Structures are given as C-alpha cells and as structure tokens.
Amino acid sequence: MKFLIFGGSVFLSRAVAKEALARGHQVSCLSRGDSGPAPRGTHHIVADRDEETDPRAGTWTGLASHEWDAVIDVARTPSWVDTALAALADRVRHWTFVSTISVYADLSTPGGTPENTPTLPPATGDLDGGADPTSYGQNKMACELAVQRAMDGRCLIARPGLIAGPGDPSGRYTYWPERLSRGGKVLVPRPPEAQTQLVDVRDLAQWLVRMSEEGGTGTYDTVAPAMTFAELLAQTGEGVRRAKVPGREGKPPVRLIWADPEELRQHDVRPWAGPRSLPLWLPDEEYAGMRDRDVTSTLAAGLSPRPLADTAHDTLRWVAEASGARKSGLTWDEEQDVLASLSEGEPSPVA
Incomplete structure (x- = not known):
C-alpha cells in the first residue's frame, strides 16, 4: 500500500511511519524537516503547510498526481487539513485523522465514550491551539468534521489521550x-x-496502520484501559x-x-x-x-496495549x-x- 504520512519525524507520526515501513508498505512523509529527518526508507517530502496554502499549486500538485491508499494526519490546524483535503480527497482511498480527547466539552464523568460525550463546537478559522485546552480541542474538532465531510465514510477518527513511550517530547509519563x-x-x-x-505510542501506531490497511471507519478513544x-x-x-x-x-x-x-x-x-x-x-x-474513558469498542477494534x-x-x-x-x-x-x-x-x- 502507498501511505502518505503528514509529519513522520517526531513521536507519533514517526512511529506510524516506522510501523507502516515494517509492515512492507511504501511510505511518504511530508514535513518541514525542522525536527529531523523522516525514518530511513521513507520518501521525505519537505514542505511547510503554513506556506503551501493553495491546493492546486506547489507540493499539492505533485501529491495529487498519485493515487494514495492511505493518509494519516496528526495536524492541529484546521486550514492545513482543509487544504490537504481539497487537494487529495478524491485521490485517497482511506483517511485517518488523529484527534484528541480534548475535543470533549465535558470530561467530568468517568466511563465516557465517543457516543455519549458531548463535544466542543468546532473552531471557525485557526485558533491559537497553545493558548488553552479548549482552543486546541476546538481546532481538532474542526479538523475532524472537515475529514468526515470530505471523505464520507472512508475515514477513521482516533482520539488519543496521553501518549507515552520512547521519543515522547512532552516528558509527561517519562x-x-x-x-x-x-x-x-x-x-x-x-x-x-x-x-x-495512557497509551504506548507504538501500540497506537500499530493500530492506526492496521486500521488503514483494513479501511476501518468510525470514531474511537485510543487509550489503554x-x-x-x-x-x-x-x-x-x-x-x-x-x-x-x-x-x-x-x-x-x-x-x-x-x-x-x-x-x-x-x-x-x-x-x-x-x-x-x-x-x-x-x-x-x-x-x-x-482519566477514565471506556475503551471497550477500541479494544474490540484491535488496539492491543502492551x-x-x-x-x-x-x-x-x-x-x-x-x-x-x-x-x-x-x-x-x-x-x-x-x-x-x-x-x-x-x-x-x-x-
């Protein structure tokens, strides 16, 4: 399969690229390259999504000349996702968007699921996602909705909580x-x-790649019990x-x-x-x-925490x-x- 990973040089997106490679796929990674190279064996496309804003020009023209079996995107900026979808939605079989449990408007009740927990209103435009958790969640919610509209039944939404493991830049579990x-x-x-x-970054990456292979759809909270x-x-x-x-x-x-x-x-x-x-x-x-999401459906869909x-x-x-x-x-x-x-x-x- 031909995978296009937005990112590929840091933590989760890097783990996803390495997992796809290990499973024998052809992997391209698009990133600025500021955080280092993509994994050896991938095709690294150097581009800045802040600057590549026209879906009919520049890097997007080259990407749209290919058919892609799977896209996996970890973006937190709605305009980035909108541009990518405008350029590639009709050239991609399956699209995975990695969101966050910060999209939920009420996180006070343990045992919540995507089906029973209300979400924040989506951002209108690009909010400063570093300003507070609500803005970050609203940005991610806008990205989710854009993917669902454009891909219409050909997409997966993953909502991780805390991600742990080797390479974690946040240092939280570390x-x-x-x-x-x-x-x-x-x-x-x-x-x-x-x-x-929490969830181990490698377990999450493995699940994301496998769901892409299988064309898995739906919305899941992707953490371990x-x-x-x-x-x-x-x-x-x-x-x-x-x-x-x-x-x-x-x-x-x-x-x-x-x-x-x-x-x-x-x-x-x-x-x-x-x-x-x-x-x-x-x-x-x-x-x-x-601190306590009900992940029964995620485990049933194959997430296997180590x-x-x-x-x-x-x-x-x-x-x-x-x-x-x-x-x-x-x-x-x-x-x-x-x-x-x-x-x-x-x-x-x-x-």
Whole structure:
C-alpha cells in the first residue's frame, strides 16, 4: 500500500511511519524537516503547510498526481487539513485523522465514550491551539468534521489521550520511570486509587496502520484501559528494575511519599505537565472522565496495549540515551524541598 504520512519525524507520526515501513508498505512523509529527518526508507517530502496554502499549486500538485491508499494526519490546524483535503480527497482511498480527547466539552464523568460525550463546537478559522485546552480541542474538532465531510465514510477518527513511550517530547509519563530509577523517597500524589490512562505510542501506531490497511471507519478513544496511580507506579517500577540503565545501579530503594492535593498546591506543585509538576496528576473532578474513558469498542477494534512495565523499560532506556532538558516534572531540588517540608506519613515501597 502507498501511505502518505503528514509529519513522520517526531513521536507519533514517526512511529506510524516506522510501523507502516515494517509492515512492507511504501511510505511518504511530508514535513518541514525542522525536527529531523523522516525514518530511513521513507520518501521525505519537505514542505511547510503554513506556506503551501493553495491546493492546486506547489507540493499539492505533485501529491495529487498519485493515487494514495492511505493518509494519516496528526495536524492541529484546521486550514492545513482543509487544504490537504481539497487537494487529495478524491485521490485517497482511506483517511485517518488523529484527534484528541480534548475535543470533549465535558470530561467530568468517568466511563465516557465517543457516543455519549458531548463535544466542543468546532473552531471557525485557526485558533491559537497553545493558548488553552479548549482552543486546541476546538481546532481538532474542526479538523475532524472537515475529514468526515470530505471523505464520507472512508475515514477513521482516533482520539488519543496521553501518549507515552520512547521519543515522547512532552516528558509527561517519562518523568516517572526516570524518577523511580533514581531511588529514594519519591513524591507522589494522593489518592493511590485515583485513575489514570495512557497509551504506548507504538501500540497506537500499530493500530492506526492496521486500521488503514483494513479501511476501518468510525470514531474511537485510543487509550489503554484505565488503572490506578498506584498500579501505574508499581508497573513502572517493574519496568525500571528490568532496564538496568548504566549509572543507576546501587540507588537506594524507592519509597513513595503520598501527599494530599492541598499540600501539593501549597508548595506550588502543579498538575498534569510542564515545569514544577507531578505529571499525569489530575486532581480536579472536572477531569475525572479524562482519566477514565471506556475503551471497550477500541479494544474490540484491535488496539492491543502492551504491559506498562514494557513501556517503562523502553522509555527509560531511551531517556538514558537522549539529550535535552526535561519538559515536565519537578527537578531534584524542587522535590527535595517539598519532601523536607511535608508532614509525611509512613513511606510505602513501590510494589
């Protein structure tokens, strides 16, 4: 099959390109190239979608001279998607758009599905998707609707939540295997039974490529089943112990220090992502449904999540070889300052 991947050089789109190659497909990747080359073995088309705005000119003319079996797009800018569809919709057999669970207007109820959760109104024009989660979700919603209109029954909409694994540029899940590998007292957010949910980038990529091969249609929340934060830490710890990263041997045993949300806020510890955060922590009940989507239909459609311990193992091995500053989580000094000021209870070992 002939695949056209919009992106291909970073994280999910790169994993998709590599998966399609591994399955024997002919793969072209379109990107600016600023983030590095596309995987070896692909045809890399260098183009800037901010500048290539005429679907009847430039790069689009060349792309439209081919028939494509599958397109997979991860864009967050509606005008990019509109232009691509105007140029290629009648030249493509199947179109996959990777959206986000941020398209949902109400994420307060656990167990939601695409069928029973209302969505945000679509953006009119291109909003600043980095300004707030709502603008990002509205942009993605506009992209979804454009794909559905143009492809009319020949498209798949995937709505992932948090994506984890080697190559993650956000550093969200990555924080936890990296931190556990250092040992000692580890600051973690109460309650241990709080739900959390993610998907390994490679499992998602495999599913997207297979659904493209099969011409799968519909809208799916593409994350693994939810687990408790305690389970996440236990499975992550298992993967860390197996990783045996050089320089991390002989560290003191991990002891989890569970802190109440109020204590964490008092010490300016932030939720979810970014500097001075405890990544994946979402204490506000308005996000309870973001931590626990019902993915029964996604699993029935073939998403096959690997054990989180395997994700942790591979992520830590990648972190040990990668360079660059961490984008999410507390620094060592920040964590030690908070730990020193907490009225901590009895530490608990990571299982």
